[in-house]
C-alpha cells in the first residue's frame with residue numbers, strides 16, 4: 001500500500017524543515033524527504049545552512065575572532081598572553097560538534113512533531129487529477145519507495161556555482177564545504193569572489209595567520225551593500241585585518257600541482273599577474289538546485305537562472321506544488337527560506353480548511369542581510385544608491401561607533417549606522433550598519449520597517465545606556481538634524 005500524506009516536503013534545509021514543522025503544528029500529516037549525507041555517510045537534517053553553511057561558518061568565525069583578539073586586541077586591556085597558538089583540529093572538531101548537535105536537534109523536533117522523515121532523493125512522478133494528489137518517488141539507500149501527498153513543498157536549496165576551468169577537489173581547490181574543513185592554517189590562501197562566503201571564510205583564515213588574497217571580478221567591492229558601508233568595509237578589512245582584496249580581476253587559468261595552486265589573471269590595469277597559493281577557495285555564487293526533481297517530466301517551470309518559477313505566494317505552475325528558499329527567486333538566505341516556508345505551510349492549512357482569506361506575502365525589502373565579518377555588516381531596505389537611481393527624495397542620519405561609550409568599552413569603534421528616511425513622510429526606507437554586533441542591532445531596524453516606522457519613531461524610543469543600540473538611536477535623531485552626541 002502506498003503511504004499517503006497531506007503534505008510532502010522535499011528538502012530539509014531551513015526552508016523545508018521549518019515548513020514541515022509548521023505543517024505538523026497545524027495538524028497536517030507531513031513527510032519530509034531529504035537526501036543530505038554527512039562525511040560519515042549518514043542522514044543529516046538541516047541542509048546547507050546547518051551542515052556546511054550558516055552554522056559551521058559562524059563557529060569558525062567566532063574561534064578565529066577570539067584568536068585574533070587574543071593576539072592583537074587584548075594588549076590594550078593590559079592582558080598579556082605569550083605564545084598563543086591555534087589547534088586547528090580542535091577548532092574544527094568544536095565546529096563539527098555544534099553541527100551534529102543542531103542536525104540531531106532537528107531529528108528530535110521531527111519526532112516531537114510526528115513528522116515522517118525519509119532519507120533519500122525525492123522525485124515528482126505524476127499528478128492524479130481525480131484524487132488530487134501527487135506521486136513522489138523516494139530513492140533511498142534501502143530501495144525505492146513511492147508515496148503520495150495532496151500538497152508538495154519543494155525546498156531543494158542551492159549548490160555552489162562552478163567555473164568550468166576550476167575543478168573543485170576539496171583538497172587544494174575548495175568550495176564552501178572544503179573551506180570549513182581545513183586541518184591546518186594555509187600559509188598562503190587565495191579566494192575567488194569577494195562575496196559573502198569569500199569575505200567570511202577569508203576573514204577566518206586571515207585571522208588565524210594565513211596570508212589571504214581575494215580576487216573579485218566586479219569593479220566595485222560589495223556592490224549589493226550601501227556604497228559608504230562598502231567603502232568603510234574595504235578600508236577596515238585591508239588596513240586592520242590585512243586582507244588583500246583586488247577588484248576588476250579577470251581570471252585566466254588555474255593550475256594545481258603538488259606544492260599549491262597557480263592562478264593567472266589580468267588585474268584592474270590589464271596587466272598579466274600570477275598568484276601562487278597553498279589553497280584556493282572558490283566562492284562565486286550559488287545556483288538553485290533542481291537536480292533529479294523530475295521537473296521536466298512533470299512540466300515544472302524553471303526560469304533562466306535555473307530557479308523554480310513561483311508567484312507572490314510561492315505557488316509554482318503545477319497544482320498544489322509550492323517552492324521556497326534558495327531554489328526560488330530572491331535572496332539566498334536561511335531566514336528568508338524559513339519565513340516563506342512558514343507562510344506556505346499556513347496557506348496550505350488554510351486551503352485545507354476552506355479558508356479563502358488573503359495570505360501573507362514576504363516583503364523582500366524587510367529581509368535583513370548580515371555579513372559576519374569583523375566589523376559586521378548588516379542592512380535592511382534600500383541603499384542610498386538605489387534611492388538615488390529611483391529618484392526618491394530622502395534624508396540621511398548617520399552616527400559613528402567611535403562616539404559611543406559601549407563601543408569604546410568593548411574596543412570596537414570602527415563603523416557607523418546610517419538611517420535613510422523619506423524626505424517628506426520621514427518613513428524609514430533603509431538602515432545600513434557596519435560595526436560591532438550589528439547582526440543583533442539590525443533586528444530593531446527590521447521591526448521599525450515592518451511597522452512602517454518613521455525615523456522620528458526610533459528617535460523617540462528610549463535606548464539603554466550605555467549600549468550599542470544608542471548608535472541607531474543617534475542616527476535616527478540625526479535624520480532630523482538633532483543628534484546629541486556629535
Ligand code: FAD
Pocket residue numbers: 010011012013014015016033034035036037046047048049050052053054055057120121122123155156157158176197289291292293324325326327332333334335336337
Ligand atoms: P538548503 O539549506 O540548501 O537545503 C536543501 C536540502 O534539500 C538539502 O539538504 C539537500 O540535500 C536537499 N535536497 C535537494 N534536492 C533533493 C531531492 N531531490 N530530494 C531530497 N532532498 C533534496 N544564510 C543566512 O541567512 N545566514 C548565514 O549566515 C549564512 N551563511 C552561509 C554560509 C555558507 C558557507 C553558505 C554556503 C551559505 C550560507 N547561508 C547563510 C545561506 C543558507 O545556507 C541558505 O540560504 C539556506 O540554507 C537555504 O535553505 P533551503 O532550505 O532553501 O536549502
Ligand code: NAI
Pocket residue numbers: 163192193194195196197198200215216217218249251283284285286331332333369370371372
Ligand atoms: P556572492 O554572490 O555573495 O558572491 C560571489 C562573488 O563572486 C561576487 O562578488 C561575484 O562578482 C564574484 N565572482 C563571480 N564570478 C567571478 C569570477 N569568475 N572571478 C572572480 N570573481 C567572481 O556568492 P557567495 O559568496 O558564493 O555566497 C553565495 C550565497 O550564499 C550568498 O549570496 C548568500 O546568499 C549566501 N551566504 C550568506 C551568508 C550570510 O548571510 N552571512 C554567508 C555566506 C553565504
